[in-house]
Amino acid sequence: MVEEMTRDTWRIALAQIDPTVGDFSGNVRLIRERAREAAQLGAHIVAFPELVITGYPPEDLLLKVSFIDAARRALHLLLDAIPDRVLIVGVPWVESGILYNGAAILARGEIVAVVPKHHLPTYGVFDEDRYFARGSHTFRFLWGNLRFGVTICEDIWYPIGPASSLATRGIDLLVNINGSPYHRGKWIQRQVMLQTRAADAGCYLAYVNMVGGQDELVFDGNSIVLDPNGTILARGTSFEEDLIVVDLPITRVLSSWLHDPRRRWLARAESQPALPVVDREIPLPVPGEQLPPLPESVQRPRTPLEGVAEVYQALVTGVRDYVRKTGFRTAVIGLSGGIDSSLTACIAADALGPENVTGLSMPSRYSSRHSIEDAEELARNLGIRFLIVPIEPVHRVFREVLAPLGNQPEEPDVADENLQARIRGTILMTYSNRFGPIVLTTGNKSEMACGYATLYGDMAGGFAVLKDVPKLLVYQLARYRNSISPVIPERVFVKPPSAELRPNQKDVDTLPPFEILDPLLELYVEQDLSREELIRHGFDPEIVDRVIMMVDRAEYKRRQAAPGVKLTPRAFGRDRRLPIANWFHG
Ligand SMILES: Nc1ncnc2c1ncn2[C@@H]1O[C@H](COP(=O)(O)OP(=O)(O)OC[C@H]2O[C@@H]([n+]3cccc(C(=O)O)c3)[C@H](O)[C@@H]2O)[C@@H](O)[C@H]1O
Ligand SMILES: Nc1ncnc2c1ncn2[C@@H]1O[C@H](COP(=O)(O)OP(=O)(O)OP(=O)(O)O)[C@@H](O)[C@H]1O
Ligand SMILES: NC(=O)CC[C@H](N)C(=O)O
Numbered sequence: 178m179v180e181e182m183t184r185d186t187w188r189i190a191l192a193q194i195d196p197t198v199g200d201f202s203g204n205v206r207l208i209r210e211r212a213r214e215a216a217q218l219g220a221h222i223v224a225f226p227e228l229v230i231t232g233y234p235p236e237d238l239l240l241k242v243s244f245i246d247a248a249r250r251a252l253h254l255l256l257d258a259i260p261d262r263v264l265i266v267g268v269p270w271v272e273s274g275i276l277y278n279g280a281a282i283l284a285r286g287e288i289v290a291v292v293p294k295h296h297l298p299t300y301g302v303f304d305e306d307r308y309f310a311r312g313s314h315t316f317r318f319l320w321g322n323l324r325f326g327v328t329i330c331e332d333i334w335y336p337i338g339p340a341s342s343l344a345t346r347g348i349d350l351l352v353n354i355n356g357s358p359y360h361r362g363k364w365i366q367r368q369v370m371l372q373t374r375a376a377d378a379g380c381y382l383a384y385v386n387m388v389g390g391q392d393e394l395v396f397d398g399n400s401i402v403l404d405p406n407g408t409i410l411a412r413g414t415s416f417e418e419d420l421i422v423v424d425l426p427i428t429r430v431l432s433s434w435l436h437d438p439r440r441r442w443l444a445r446a447e448s449q450p451a452l453p454v455v456d457r458e459i460p461l462p463v464p465g466e467q468l469p470p471l472p473e474s475v476q477r478p479r480t481p482l483e484g485v486a487e488v489y490q491a492l493v494t495g496v497r498d499y500v501r502k503t504g505f506r507t508a509v510i511g512l513s514g515g516i517d518s519s520l521t522a523c524i525a526a527d528a529l530g531p532e533n534v535t536g537l538s539m540p541s542r543y544s545s546r547h548s549i550e551d552a553e554e555l556a557r558n559l560g561i562r563f564l565i566v567p568i569e570p571v572h573r574v575f576r577e578v579l580a581p582l583g584n585q586p587e588e589p590d591v592a593d594e595n596l597q598a599r600i601r602g603t604i605l606m607t608y609s610n611r612f613g614p615i616v617l618t619t620g621n622k623s624e625m626a627c628g629y630a631t632l633y634g635d636m637a638g639g640f641a642v643l644k645d646v647p648k649l650l651v652y653q654l655a656r657y658r659n660s661i662s663p664v665i666p667e668r669v670f671v672k673p674p675s676a677e678l679r680p681n682q683k684d685v686d687t688l689p690p691f692e693i694l695d696p697l698l699e700l701y702v703e704q705d706l707s708r709e710e711l712i713r714h715g716f717d718p719e720i721v722d723r724v725i726m727m728v729d730r731a732e733y734k735r736r737q738a739a740p741g742v743k744l745t746p747r748a749f750g751r752d753r754r755l756p757i758a759n760w761f762h763g
Contacts, residue, residue, distance in 0.1 A: 182321055182462065182463040182465060183321050183322035183463060184321065184322070184323075184463055184464065184465070185426050185427060185428055186424050186425065186426045186427075186468065187221050187222070187323050187349075187350070187424070187425050187427060188218075188219050188220045188221050188222075188422060188423070188424050188425070188468055189220060189221065189222045189223075189224070189350065189352070189381075189383050189402070189422070189423055189425060190215035190218065190220035190222070190223045190224070190420055190421065190422045190423075191223075191224050191383055191384075191385035191400045191402070191413065191420070191421040191422075191423075192208070192211040192212070192215060192223060192224065192225050192226075192385065192420055193226070193385060193386060193387065193388055193398045193400045193413040193414075193418060193419040193420070193421065194207050194208070194211055194225065194226065194229065194387060194388065194418050195207075195387065195388045195389030195396075195418055195498070196226070196229050196230075196231075196232040196233070196387065196389075197232050197502050198231065198232030198233070198234075198235055198238070198391055198502075199231065199232060199235070199238060199244075200232065201230065201231070201247050201248070201250075201251040202251075204229060204230055204231070204232060204251065205230070205251050205254050205255060208225055208229060208230070208255060208258065208266060209254075209255065209258045211223070211225070211420060212225075212255075212258045212259045212262075212264055213258065213259060214420060215259075215262075215420060215422065216259040216261075216262050218420075218422050218469065218471060218472075218475060219422075219466070219468045219469045219471075220262065220422055221262055221263065221320075221323075221464055222262065222263040222265065222325070222350075222352070223259065223262060223263070223264050223265070224265040224327075224352045224354055224383060224385045225264075225265060225266045225267065225354065225385065226267055226354050226355055226356055226385055226386060226387035226396075227267040227278070227280075227294075227329050227330045227354045227355050227356035227387070228267040228268065228269065228278065228356055229266050229267045229268075229354075229387065230248050230251045230252055230255075230266055230267065230268045231244070231248050231268070231269060232391065233267075233356035233387065233391065233396075234302075234303070234304075234356065234391070234394075235269070236304070239269060239276065239308040239309075240308070245269055245271060245276065248268055248269050249268075249270075249271075251268075252266070252268050252281055252283075252288070255283060256283055256286045256287070256288070257286055258283075260284070260285055260286045261285070261461060261464075262284070262461075263282060263283070263284045263289075263318075263320070263459060263461070264282075264283040264284070265280055265281070265282055265283075265327055265352060265354060266280070266281050266283070266354075267279070267280055267281075267329065267354050267356070268280075268281050268291070269308075269309075270291045270293070272291075272293075275310045276308060276309055276310065277291070277293035277294065277309055277310055277312055278293070278294040278297070278305060278308075278309045278329060279291040279292060279293055279294070279329075280292040280294075280327045280328075280329050280354050282316075282318060282327065282457075282459075284459050284460060284461050285460045285461055287460065289318070289457060289459060289460065290316045290318075290455075290457050292312070292315060292316055292327045292328070292329070292339075293310075293311075293312025293313075293314075293315075294309065294311075294312055294328075294329035294330070294331065294332060295311055295312045295313075295315070295328075295329075295332050295338050295339045295452060296311075296331040296332050296334065296335050296338055297309050297311055297331065298330075298331045301746075301747075301752055302358060302393075302394065302743065302750075302751050302752050303331075304751075305331075312339070312452075313452065313453075314452055314453040314454070314455055315327075315328070315339040315342060315343060315452050315453075315454055315455070316454070316455050316456070316457045317343060317346055317348060317454050317455070317456050317457070318457050318458075318459055319456060319457070319458050319459065320458075320459035320461065320463065321462075321463030322427070322463070323349055323350065323427060323463075324347060324348045324349050324350075325348055325349060325350040325351065325352060326339070326340070326343035326348045326350075326351050326352070326454075327351075327352045327353075327354065328340050328343075328351065328352075328353045328354075329353070329354055329355075330353070330354065330355040330356055330357060332353065333351075333353040333370075333371065333374055333382075333384070334370060336373075336374075336377070337451045338451055338452065339451070339452050340353075340374060340378060341377075341378070341450070341451055342450035342451045342452040342453075342454050343378070343454060344377065344378035344379065344380065344443060345443045345444065345450055346450065346454045347434075347444065348378070348380050349380055349381060349425070349427040349430045350380055350381040350382075350383065350425060350427075351374075351375075351378060351380055351381070351382050351383070352383045352385070353382065353383070353384045353385070354385055355384060355385060355386040355387070355400075356386070356387055356396065357386050357396065357397075358394040358395065358396055358743065359394070359395045359396060359397040359491050359743070359744070360743060360744060360745055360746045360748075361487065361488055361491075361744055361745060361746075362483075362487075363397070363746075364397060364399040364415070364481055367384070367399070367401075368401060368409070371384055371401060371403055371407075372403060372407035372409075373407065375403040375404070375405060375406070375407045376405070376406055376407035377439075378405075379405045379430065379433045379434055379437060379439075379440050379443075380405055380430050380433075381402065381403065381404060381405060381410075381425045381427075381429075381430065382402070382403045383400075383402045383423070384400055384401050384402070384403075385400045385413075385421075386398055386399060386400050386413070388416055388417060388418055388419075388494070389494065389498045390494055390495040390496075390497065390498030390499050390502070390742070391498070391502070392499070392740055393495075393740045393741060393742065393743050393748065393750055393751070394743055395416070395491050395494050395495045395498075395742055395743065397415050397416055397487075397491065398413045398414055398415055398416060398417065398418075398419060399412065399413060399414075399415050399481055400412065400413035400419070400421055401413070402421065402423045402425075404429060405429055405430050405433035406433065410423050410425075411423045411479075412478075412479045412481065413479060414479045415479075415481050415482040415487065415490065416482070416490045416491065416493075416494045419479070420475065422471055422475050422476075424468065485650075485653050485654055485656075485657040486657060488646075488650070488654060488744055489524070489654055489657055489658065491742060491744055492524045492528075492642060492643075492646075492654075492742055492744070493524055493527045493528045494528075495642075495741075495742030496508075496524055496525060496528040496529070496617070496640065496642055496742070497528035497529065499640050499740075499742075500528070500529060500615055500640070503615070503639075505613070505614065505615040505639075506529070506533055506613075506614075507529065507533040507534065507535070507612075507613060507614035507615070508525045508529055508533065508534050508535070508614045508615050508616075508617050509534075509535045509536075509537060509605060509608050509609060509612075509614040509615070509616055509617070510522050510525060510534065510535070510536050510537070510616075510617045510619065511536075511537055511538075511539060511601050511605055511619065511635070512536035512537060512538050512552035512555065512556065512563070513538075513544075513548055513552065513619075513677065514538075514545075514547060514548035514549065514550070514551035514552040514555075514669065515548070515669065515672075515674065515675070516651055516652060516655055516665075516669050516670065516674065517619040517620070517621055517643060517651060518536075518552075518619040519551075519552075519555050519655065519665045519669050520643065520651055520654055520655045520658065520665070521617055521618075521619045521642045521643060522534065522536055522555060522556070522559060522561060523559065523655070523658045523664060523665065524642055525561075525617055525642070526559045526560070526561055527658075531559050531560035531561045532560070532561075533614075534559070534561040534562070534614075535561065535562040535563075535564065535608075535612075535614060536552060536555070536556045536561050536562070536563050536564070537564050537565075537566055537604065537605065537608065538552045538553065538563070538564070538565045538566070539565075539566050539567065539568045539600075539601045539604060540565070540567050540568070540569070541567075541568050541569060541572060541597050541677070541678075542569055542572065543589075543597075543677050543678060543679060543680055543682070544677050545677065547668060547672070548677060549565065551666045551668055551669050554666045555664060555665055555666060555669070558662075558663070558664040558665075558666075559664050566604055568597060568600045568601060568604070571600050572596065572597060572600060575596055575600065576593075576596075579596075588679065588680075589678065589679040593678075593679075594631075594676065594678035594679055594682075595631040595632075595634055595678075597634075597678050598630075598631035598634025598635045598676075598678065599631060599633055599634040599637075601634065601635065602631075602633055602634045602635065602636070602637030602638075603637075605637065605638065606637055606638075609639075615638075615639040615640060616637065616638035616639050616640075617638060617639070617640055617641075617642050618635065618636060618637070618638035618639075618640070618641045618642070618738075618739055618741075619635065619642065619643060620635060620636065620641060620643065620644065620738075621643040621644075621646050621647065621648050621651050622643070622644060622645050622646055622647045622648075622698070622745075622749070623647050623648040623688070623691060623694055623695055623698060624648070625641075625644055625731075625734075625735060625738060625749055626698045626702055626727075626728050626731070626749075627688055627694075627698075627724070627727040627728060627731060628727055628728075628730060628731025628734050629684070629687060629688060629727075630734065632734055632737060636734070636737070636738055636739070638739050639739055640739055640740060640741060641738055641739040641740065641741035642741060642742065643741065644738065644739075644740075644741025644742070644748070644749060645741060645742060645743055645744040645745050645748040645749070646744060647691075647695040647698065647699070648674070648691040648694070648695060649691050649692070649695045650695075652670065655669075655670065656670070673685065674691075689720050689723070689724065693716070693717075693720060694724065697711060697716050697720070697721070697724055698724070698728070699745075700714065701724065701725065701728060702728060702747065702749075702753065703745060703746060703747035704747075707763055708721055708722070708725060708762075708763040709763075711725075725762050725763060726762060729755075729759060729762050732755050732756070732757045732759070733757045735749050735750075736757060
């Protein structure tokens with residue numbers, strides 16, 4: 178029998194953690210530790226992110242019966258984690274032979290219910306219709322006088338759906354569990370949306386997101402708790418694990434319903450909810466204890482990262498987790514003394530520790546002296562290992578070997594330019610094979626867009642750190658990093674970008690100035706503007722045509738490129754899927 182009792186203030190904890198896809202035992206350990214920590218702090222409900230048991234997104238692992246079974250077994254290992262509290266965890270869940278993206282509600286050693294996700298994102302980087310069925314009902318949980326609902330990520334983005342059904346039925350708290358990947362400034366977009374949802378529902382809204390990197394995605398955390406007016410009560414940190422614990426006096430919810438006539442309208446609309454709502458009792462007595470005071474460390478205010486600092490941290494997180502989760506510890510980078518490889522080295526050193534990063538200078542006959550000097554100074558300032566491997570002897574022998582094939586010009590042609598890049602790629606990959614570090618490539622988004630990079634040359638490597646960073650942002654990020662400690666030599670900022678693959682080569686010989694190229698690329702690549710619209714924006718028609726051709730033709734190169742951190746709303750990769758053989762340009 179459940180004891181009849183009420184309490185006004187309920188304590189909720191949001192565990193913003195970094196799970197690893199497929200690491201069931203590690204994820205279970207992490208969940209148990211955080212759940213117990215929250216319970217010790219007096220939390221009544223502890224919520225974890227979407228699909229936290231498997232890691233997110235598990236992609237086609239969801240097509241393996243053995244994977245779904247392992248997730249179910251892992252869920253059972255959590256039943257005794259905090260049996261006298263409510264634990265909410267994301268898990269793939271099979272019911273009647275159908276797979277759902279679920280939120281399991283655990284209490285008193287039982288699975289009280291598994292809430293199915295209703296809105297399945299299938300756009301951008303998401304592909305959930307490929308795996309899951311859409312939930313056709315939701316639950317309202319009753320724990321004494323507390324009424325709460327649980328929704329999963331995309332569910333909260335829709336004004337109509339499980340969240341609105343629960344709100345019309347009447348809840349004090351809506352918990353939304355998330356695997357919401359980062360792009361620049363997305364936390365502000367989420368916050369505005371969540372403020373609207375909380376105010377419309379007239380209840381507390383607790384939004385928990387994960388942190389860390391998974392392949393090309395980075396999760397920024399920035400979990401948030403809002404009151405029934407949409408006022409922010411607490412936040413989680415950006416890009417770091419965190420435990421957010423908040424007290425929710427639920428008379429505030431009744432008060433908001435008494436003051437807001439929309440609530441009475443909503444209550445009348447209950448007869449036609451978007452989704453059926455099933456009431457489920459939490460099989461626990463209402464906790465009677467006084468809440469222990471929260472330590473200062475838990476209550477401290479968190480300020481979300483913004484602007485360039487936010488992007489820099491996203492890159493550091495993405496590199497750190499890609500390297501760690503793929504089993505590497507160290508990294509190697511070709512250091513040219515240019516801005517791209519300098520910034521890449523900074524990010525690597527900050528992500529992995531300078532002692533785990535090696536920079537290779539590989540001068541050729543066309544390299545300027547400052548390219549070696551600047552690379553060396555950067556390496557010294559960062560405290561990374563620095564080695565010089567001149568490529569001239571190999572280049573010379575290659576030219577000799579290739580000469581009998583004919584048509585080898587004295588001055589380097591594109592084939593010869595690329596040969597130098599390929600020699601460097603070979604040296605870097607050999608270093609990786611022999612000593613174990615992952616090769617980090619340095620190409621930026623502007624170059625990847627235009628195909629201004631050599632296949633199997635500077636594109637050779639395991640992770641493309643700046644793949645979604647346009648060139649002008651590369652400079653801003655480098656300036657930002659230097660504002661923390663001046664590691665990149667000043668000369669690197671002022672010299673004109675050059676591949677140094679032939680005498681006096683400059684990027685602007687091939688590409689339009691980056692001040693024109695970057696905004697044009699953003700409109701064409703990220704927003705899909707047409708040729709005519711770009712010209713109406715004021716871009717020179719000749720440049721527009723040239724850039725469109727370069728971008729479209731380089732699709733084959735991008736398909737063969739290493740993965741890299743997604744930072745913009747439209748990164749190359751699964752976010753932007755275009756045919757390679759394509760005759761439509763415009
Ligand atoms: N549709 C298609 N599907 C599959 N493969 C295709 C293809 N079209 C060409 N190819 C292949 O790709 C080859 C051309 O690609 P690739 O060999 O890469 O060479 P490519 O694109 O011709 O030249 C690379 C350019 O990037 C510049 N670069 C290189 C290195 C670093 C930087 C920098 O500043 O960071 C700039 C370099 O100066 C040169 O202008 C063709 O020879 C052909 O084998
Ligand atoms: N002399 C060199 N020594 C070591 N690596 C080099 C050298 N030249 C080029 N690379 C590698 O190839 C990448 C492409 O460099 P490149 O100089 O051609 O173009 P970039 O886009 O201007 O890059 P960066 O700004 O780093 O110079 C570099 O970032 C670096 O990793
Ligand atoms: N996992 C999800 O459902 C994510 C979708 C959601 N719109 C987001 O990016 O936040």
